[in-house]
Amino acid sequence: MTGPPRPGNELDALLRAVARGDSAAFAAVYDLTASRVYGLVVRVLRDPGYSEETTQEVYLEVWRTAGQYDSGKGSALAWLLTMAHRRAVDRVRAEEAGSRRESRYGAASAEPACDVVAESAIAGEERRRVGECMGTLTDAQRQCIQLAYYDGLTYSEVSQRLNANLSTIKSRMRDALRNLRNCLDVP
Amino acid sequence: MTEPTESELLDLAVPYALYAVSAGERADIERRAAGAPRDLAAAFEEQVRAVRETMAAASSATAVEPPAQLRTATLAAARFRGKRQLGWRTAALVSAAAALLVGAVAFGVGLLMRPHPPAAVAAQVLAAPDVRTVSRPLANGTATVVFSRDRNAGVLVMNNVPPPAPGTVYQMWLLGAKGPTSAGTMGAAAVAPSTTATLNDLGSSNALAFTVEPGTGSPRPTGTILAELPLS
Numbered sequence A: 001m002t003g004p005p006r007p008g009n010e011l012d013a014l015l016r017a018v019a020r021g022d023s024a025a026f027a028a029v030y031d032l033t034a035s036r037v038y039g040l041v042v043r044v045l046r047d048p049g050y051s052e053e054t055t056q057e058v059y060l061e062v063w064r065t066a067g068q069y070d071s072g073k074g075s076a077l078a079w080l081l082t083m084a085h086r087r088a089v090d091r092v093r094a095e096e097a098g099s100r101r102e103s104r105y106g107a108a109s110a111e112p113a114c115d116v117v118a119e120s121a122i123a124g125e126e127r128r129r130v131g132e133c134m135g136t137l138t139d140a141q142r143q144c145i146q147l148a149y150y151d152g153l154t155y156s157e158v159s160q161r162l163n164a165n166l167s168t169i170k171s172r173m174r175d176a177l178r179n180l181r182n183c184l185d186v187p
Numbered sequence B: 001m002t003e004p005t006e007s008e009l010l011d012l013a014v015p016y017a018l019y020a021v022s023a024g025e026r027a028d029i030e031r032r033a034a035g036a037p038r039d040l041a042a043a044f045e046e047q048v049r050a051v052r053e054t055m056a057a058a059s060s061a062t063a064v065e066p067p068a069q070l071r072t073a074t075l076a077a078a079r080f081r082g083k084r085q086l087g088w089r090t091a092a093l094v095s096a097a098a099a100l101l102v103g104a105v106a107f108g109v110g111l112l113m114r115p116h117p118p119a120a121v122a123a124q125v126l127a128a129p130d131v132r133t134v135s136r137p138l139a140n141g142t143a144t145v146v147f148s149r150d151r152n153a154g155v156l157v158m159n160n161v162p163p164p165a166p167g168t169v170y171q172m173w174l175l176g177a178k179g180p181t182s183a184g185t186m187g188a189a190a191v192a193p194s195t196t197a198t199l200n201d202l203g204s205s206n207a208l209a210f211t212v213e214p215g216t217g218s219p220r221p222t223g224t225i226l227a228e229l230p231l232s
Helices: A010-019 A021-046 A048-068 A076-095 A100-109 A116-120 A123-135 A137-151 A156-161 A164-186 B002-011 B014-017 B023-036 B036-063 B069-084 B089-101 B118-125
Strands: B132-138 B141-148 B153-159 B168-175 B179-189 B198-200 B207-213 B227-232
Touching: A010 A021, A010 A048, A010 B207, A021 A048, A021 A076, A021 B036, A021 B069, A048 A076, A048 B069, A076 B036, A116 B002, A116 B198, A123 A137, A123 A164, A123 B036, A137 A156, A137 A164, A156 A164, A156 B227, A164 B002, A164 B014, B002 B014, B002 B036, B014 B023, B014 B036, B023 B036, B141 B227
Parallel strands: none
Antiparallel strands: B132 B141, B141 B153, B153 B198, B168 B179, B168 B207, B207 B227
C-alpha cells in the first residue's frame, strides 16, 4: 500500500496513554491523525488560518478529554474526526450566521458535485478507493454528502437548497451512507 | 404514539451522525435516544457509529498535511506538562500557553502583567468547553488570544512581535458597543521572560485591538489599529 499509513487499533492504546498525560503518545496521536484532521477541517472551513486554529483546538480537546474515549463505542479515529468535524461545522455556522451565508452557498454550488472524486484521485491507494466508492453513489446522493457533511448544512437546509422534501433528503443520506459503508467495507 | 416516534428517531440517526441537524434538533434527538427502549436506543447508536466510522474511512480522501509550526505549537503543550507537577487542567492550560510561546521574542508586558502568574485564569480558559483561539499578524509577529466567553477571560500571547518604538507603548483595547476600553499596555522597557498576559474581563466586547500610543498609553486610542482579533 502506497497511501498514508492508516491508523488502526494502536490509536486506542495511544489515547489511553494520552489520558495518563503521556506527551510522547500525544505526539504519536498527532502524527498519525493530523493530516486527516487538518484536511477535513480545511475542507469544511476553506481557510488555512481558521483551519489551523480549529485543528489546534481539536487537539487541545483530545489532550483534555482522551480519558473519555470509549473504544466500545467506536474507533479512536472516528472519535477524533467526529470532534474535528463538529468544531469545524460549528465555526462555519457561527461565521456565517449572517448574510455571508448565502454568498458562500452560492460559491459552493458553483463547484462540480463530484469534486470529492476529483480531489481523491490525487494520490494513494486508500484515497483512490474512497474516490471510487464516492463514484458509485448517484449524483443526488453525493450532493447530499457534500452539502450536509462538507459544507455544514443541516438536512433541512439541504432540503430547501435542493427543493426536495425532508423525507427524500433523509432517504438519500441514508442510502448514500449505506452504499459508501458497503463499498469501503466498514464494519 | 410509540411507532411514529421510533421510526422518526431512527430516521434521524444519519443526519444526526453527520452533524447535519440544528442545535435544537440535536438536543431533542439526544433526549429521545436517552429515553428510548433499549433495543431502539441500541439500533440508533449502531447507525450513528456506522456513519462515523464510514466518514472516518472516507477522510483519507480529504487528508492534507498541516503546516509544521502547527505540530510544534500543539505538541509543546504536552511536553510542558511533563515538567511541572500541576493539576491536570492547569498543566494543560500552561502547556498550551507555552506552545504558543515557542519562538517568542520577549518584550515587556507592562500594566497587563499580574503579580501572580496567569496560570489560574489560563487554566480556566483552556479547560473551558467553549475555548477559542484567534491569531492575527501584529508588526512582524503574531498576536494570539485564547479565550472563553463562558469564563469571561482570555490569555494573550505575543510571538516575535518587535518592541514598540522608544517613547511609545502598544496599547490593547477591548472593542464593544460602548467604544474602546483599555486592556493595558506593553512597553519595550519592561523586558520579561514571557509575553503572555491575561484578560480578566472580556465583558461584552467583540474584539481585541492594538494601537501604538505615546508615553505610557492613552485614555482613548489615538493611533491607527494595527491588529484586530475578533472575540466572537
